[in-house]
Amino acid sequence: MSTLDWGVLIGTIAFIVLYGVWKTRKTQHMSGYLRADNTERWWMMGLSVMATQASAITFLSTPGQAFDDGMRFIQFYFGLPLAMVVLSVTAIPLYYRLKVYTAYEYLESRFDLKTRSLAAMLFLLQRGLSTGITIYAPAIILSAILGWNLTATILFIGVVVTFYTVVGGTKAVSQTQRLQMAVMLGGMLVAAIVVVRLLPNGIGFSEAMEVAGQAGKLNLVDLSFNPSDRYNLWSGLIGGFFLSLSYFGTDQSQVGRYLGGETIAQSRLGLLMNGLVKVPMQFLILLVGVLVFVFYQFYAPPLYFNQQQAANVLASDKAPEWQHLETENQRVFQQKKTASLALVQAHQAGDEEAEEEAAALMNQAEEKRKELRANAQKLVKNYNQGTDLKDTDYVFLTFVTQQLPNGLVGLLLAVVLCAAMGSTASAFNSLASTTVVDVYKRSLYPKASDDHYVQASRWFTVGWGAVSILFALFASQLENLIQAVNILGSLFYGTILGVFIAAFYFRRLTGSAVFWAAIITQFIIFLLYFTTQIAYLWYNLIGVALVVGIGFMLVPLLPKRG
Structure with a gap:
């Protein structure tokens, strides 16, 4: 990279981190550390929610997904806007009324401690593993493309994010994510414009779309119903709807973002903003991948991008x-x-x-x-x-480093690192808050002071940061990274969402019945994953149906208490 690229990259990252630390340097009590003192405006929450979901994998792997498979991955998000409406009507008022720090606190008041603890542990397991991937994914690709040391890159991402999350908690995460989202969206828009400008003379955007369409890359909607096909209208609307319900309604990395809203109305607007903007944002990222594909119709691509x-x-x-x-x-x-x-x-x-x-x-x-x-x-x-690692994960950064002018290379690398930092910070913060509130405070030290829990949150942030960094250091991927993270989420989210659906809508279900139904369901989901070809998005619907169905079957067989 040129000196200018290094300056853009280092300056962008340093400014965001120092700004977040400075703005949240006085955060000293639990409400501020875990709920941002309920001071967040709707647009801040919307950007924070989007930044949490938009990991570096989104900006590295999604363009490669479009380069290889076209735009049909967009269908994955078709159920998201509807899920945002449902959560705005149901989950947000409930969480605010109970004044919870985590989503899992509600489960104890509805069922019992063991059901709350099981849901929290499933979240900690899933989020702890996936956070390792969100650190590992950009690190291994950056090291391969730029020749950076893999271990040093992993440590840099993990340590920097741990630092500002420990200092400022939820406030620091939100403050930095606003700037990170600006860099990410601006960078991808610039990338789309530059790709078109790099095409041969006489070939503009409309001609590029014609080439892409004739190549089958503009396959936005597939109406066929095929349970083994990962991306079609039905898997996106139904499976994607349940995945989004679980992710945004029960995953503390997301719930923690909108629990800090000033009012219920502000939190609702933040979620609805995510529902309105997320699909166009993913469309833009996929479009960049398609434009890169078109570029390589006129300029020789490498045989192998890695x-x-x-x-x-x-x-x-x-x-x-x-x-x-x-x-x-x-x-x-x-x-x-x-x-x-x-x-x-x-x-x-x-x-x-x-x-x-x-x-x-x-x-x-x-x-x-x-x-x-x-x-x-x-x-x-x-x-x-x-x-x-699938070669298409290297397509976008190969294009960036080989084709873009000085300065823009640093900007696009800053996009990747900002995305890695934003999603990782939310994960660390949510892992720490769930560990402190649902395990440490509830079951180990229930009568400690507020200051003690803030310090415990900081130490658990450090601990989960270390766990995720260690997992990243030893991780290896078997699939396209954007799919790997979504698969890992789908293996757990259906079960977790089933527990919450049972709590919200089925008053006859008891804690013991739901607890054992969740354990049985999780076993069945793993069995289906390893023995069938069912597309992973359907596990979210299957998990919900199994928890509720098995729960009703167990109610008459178990004691009524719990």
Whole structure:
């Protein structure tokens, strides 16, 4: 990177961290540390909620997802706006009336301590593991693309976030996330504009969309119903709705963001803002990935985007085979470029027949390119044992570092690090607050002073930061990172949401029945994941249905108390 890029990157990160620490340096009591003294305005909460969900994986992996699979991932978010409406009507008034610090406190008043503790422990397990991934994901990609030391990158992200979260708690998280979201959204908008400007002369946005559409990348809505298909209208509306209900209604990393609102109305507006803005934001990020795909129709892409892994193959006895694939990749690219240019010319001339012929040739070349990349992937796996990260996770940063001018590289890297810091800070804060409120204060030290619990929250933040950093240091990914995080969430969220649905809407269900139903459900979800091909979004609906259904079956079999 150039000196200018380093200046932009370091200056952006340093300003955000120091601003957050300075603004929250006087946070000394539990209400302020865990609920921001209920001073947050709706737009601050909306940005904080969005920043919590928008991890670095979103900005690294989502463009690669679109590059490889088109825009259909957007359907994952179709159920989110409806979920925001439901939570605004049901969960927010309840949490405010009870004056809770965490979502799980409500479960004890409705059921019993063991049900509250089980839900809290499931959250701690899921969020603790996924936070390690949110640190590991950007670190391994940044280290591979930029040559940074992986361990040092993981430690930098983890330690910096732990520092300002320990100092300021929820207030520090919210203050920094406002600036982080500004950098993230601004950076991706700049990236979209720059990609279009880098296209050959005579090819603008409309021509880029025509190429993308003919390549099948603008597949926004799939009406087919297929339980094994991860992304279609039905999995997004139904599975995505239940996933969003659970994530925003029962996950303390999100609940903690809007519990700090000035009023119920402010918190509702914050959630509704998230519902209105989140889908367009994801559309923009996916669109950047599609535009990068179009760019590489006219400029030669690497055979394999993770150059570090490719270098390991080139240093082996398979180097001649790899070089042959490189040569073939260049030959196929020339075919694809010729067909893409012909497609654009036919489109501009209004010659539909010629456009269809050119699109067919372009897509044939693209299929050949995919075959070459698949063969390259096999070689990479043989010479990169223990690392099976999907290559498309490296697409966006490869484009950024190789194609963007000085200054913008630093800005886009700041986008990635801001996203990593924002989501990780929320996770640390929520892990600490849940541990203190639902375990430490409730079951271990119920009569300590307010100052004692603030200090305990700080120490638990440090502890969870250390756990997440250690997990990140030893983590390895098996899938596209944006999917890996969502899969991990879906394995737990259905069960947790089922417990809350039972508490909210089914008065006949008892604590013991729901407790054992949740344990049985969690076992079944894991069994389904390892033995079936059901798409992970459906686990959210299945988990809810199983907890409620099994709970009703257990009610007559268990003692009525609890």
